[in-house]
Amino acid sequence: MSQIQAPITQDVLTIPRKLPEGARNLVGLTRPQLREALIEIGTPEKQAKMRVNQLWQWLYHWGVRDFAEMTNLAKDFRARLAENFVIELPEIVSKNVSEDGTRKYLVKIAGGHEVEVVYIPETDRGTLCVSSQVGCTLTCSFCHTGTQKLVRNLTPGEIVGQIMLVRDDLDEWPAPGTGTGENGPRLLSNIVLMGMGEPLYNFEHVRDAMKIAMDGEGIALSRRRITLSTSGVVPEIARAAEEIGCMLAVSFHATTDEVRDKLVPINKRWNIETLLEALRDYPRLSNSERITFEYVMLKDVNDSDEDARRLVRLIKGIPAKINLIPFNEWPGSPYQRSDWTRIRAFADIVHKAGYASPIRTPRGEDIMAACGQLKSATERARKSRAQIAAETGS
Ligand code: SAH
Ligand code: SF4
Numbered sequence: 001m002s003q004i005q006a007p008i009t010q011d012v013l014t015i016p017r018k019l020p021e022g023a024r025n026l027v028g029l030t031r032p033q034l035r036e037a038l039i040e041i042g043t044p045e046k047q048a049k050m051r052v053n054q055l056w057q058w059l060y061h062w063g064v065r066d067f068a069e070m071t072n073l074a075k076d077f078r079a080r081l082a083e084n085f086v087i088e089l090p091e092i093v094s095k096n097v098s099e100d101g102t103r104k105y106l107v108k109i110a111g112g113h114e115v116e117v118v119y120i121p122e123t124d125r126g127t128l129c130v131s132s133q134v135g136c137t138l139t140c141s142f143c144h145t146g147t148q149k150l151v152r153n154l155t156p157g158e159i160v161g162q163i164m165l166v167r168d169d170l171d172e173w174p175a176p177g178t179g180t181g182e183n184g185p186r187l188l189s190n191i192v193l194m195g196m197g198e199p200l201y202n203f204e205h206v207r208d209a210m211k212i213a214m215d216g217e218g219i220a221l222s223r224r225r226i227t228l229s230t231s232g233v234v235p236e237i238a239r240a241a242e243e244i245g246c247m248l249a250v251s252f253h254a255t256t257d258e259v260r261d262k263l264v265p266i267n268k269r270w271n272i273e274t275l276l277e278a279l280r281d282y283p284r285l286s287n288s289e290r291i292t293f294e295y296v297m298l299k300d301v302n303d304s305d306e307d308a309r310r311l312v313r314l315i316k317g318i319p320a321k322i323n324l325i326p327f328n329e330w331p332g333s334p335y336q337r338s339d340w341t342r343i344r345a346f347a348d349i350v351h352k353a354g355y356a357s358p359i360r361t362p363r364g365e366d367i368m369a370a371c372g373q374l375k376s377a378t379e380r381a382r383k384s385r386a387q388i389a390a391e392t393g394s
Helices: 010-014 031-040 045-061 075-084 156-169 199-214 234-243 257-263 272-286 305-314 340-352 377-392
Strands: 091-097 103-108 114-121 126-129 190-193 226-230 247-251 291-297 320-326
Touching (some): 103 156, 114 156, 190 199, 199 226, 226 234, 234 247, 234 272, 247 272, 272 291, 291 340
Parallel strands (some): 126 190, 291 320
16 A cells, blocks of 8 residues: 555666665654654654654554554655655564463564564563563573673664564554553553663663653553663663663672672672662662562572571662572573472561562473573574584584
8 A cells, every 4th residue: 555655766666675765664763763753854843743643653552564554644744654764573583382371482683683572471461571682791600691692782673673563463452443541451561671681781772662662652551560670780770760760670699799790790890789789779769669689599509598688688778579580491501490498498588578579480481481591593503503512522
């Protein structure tokens, strides 16, 4: 449709290509950027705000991908949009569904790189675990992603695009005529930035993508339903409070600098004390109730009663919840999961000190979708070939 309505320019006939010349992707532009882009193609400044609102709703409320379907826009304006812009999402390469309903998507982004996105359905919510980078610059010793070098940061469009793709797959865009209100509980109701990458090392792009996800006229997820997880990039924590304002989780994982240096090497740059100082300020700055401390349970490494007691002492005064994550193994991982009795004993000490201490049920383990198991399939294949070579001594 859009092609028929768009005036045919000369080079369309002569140069074979997928996209119109210089076409810019609208997905991932912030409102001010979208406004600029519309003005650049000749939209009168006085109309720009209204046009941004209209486009925004088509893109992010209705999930429409074809300018021709944007029926409240004049035909010639739609044609101009189609000449200059595209609405593009990353591409789903494969989808695996776990026995427990968890869905893992392998998603291809520009340049042929791949990231993983995981959807975890629960009775009262559905959580999407979003990636922010291809690979990671950090090298946490228990994390599969950490064994993959950083390839590149994702763009805002690639980050918000993950949410849009999964809404497509869940068939969760509102049907035309259903109004703009909430239509019952959402399948995709929560976002956790806990996929591949360190979100605070891709700050601007993550911020812009989350702003889009939170915008009330579009995807409209409340900032309280978005949790950003960081390994502890201290200088960016206050900035996240001010510029994003979502919930914060921190990959704490150890109660002494000696152990944390090994598990989360960024600790050598910003140690436990420095990190705790930044965390103390977060709830006030972001107006959120509490911080989630993530604590991966590694057998005989960080799981003693003494660790639990030290943890409680360290976080004193910080409104917190402690998420205990049973370690998820991956091929070649150098650690083992703590025994369940040990995890429960640890949880008990933390709980008795007055903190919620849920033990995270591993989800999607059968499809390697659990925390810390994510890694691009192409990388995984390469790694396992290397491993096979090492094992066979060839
Ligand atoms: N880079 C960010 C977010 C991605 S990791 C961060 O480190 O916080 C998401 C969570 O999974 C982190 O708490 C991480 O420490 C944890 N994780 C990593 N590998 C894991 C594994 N093998 N088993 C269990 N949890 C793991
Ligand atoms: Fe990167 Fe987070 Fe994995 Fe550490 S735990 S290597 S910061 S993705």
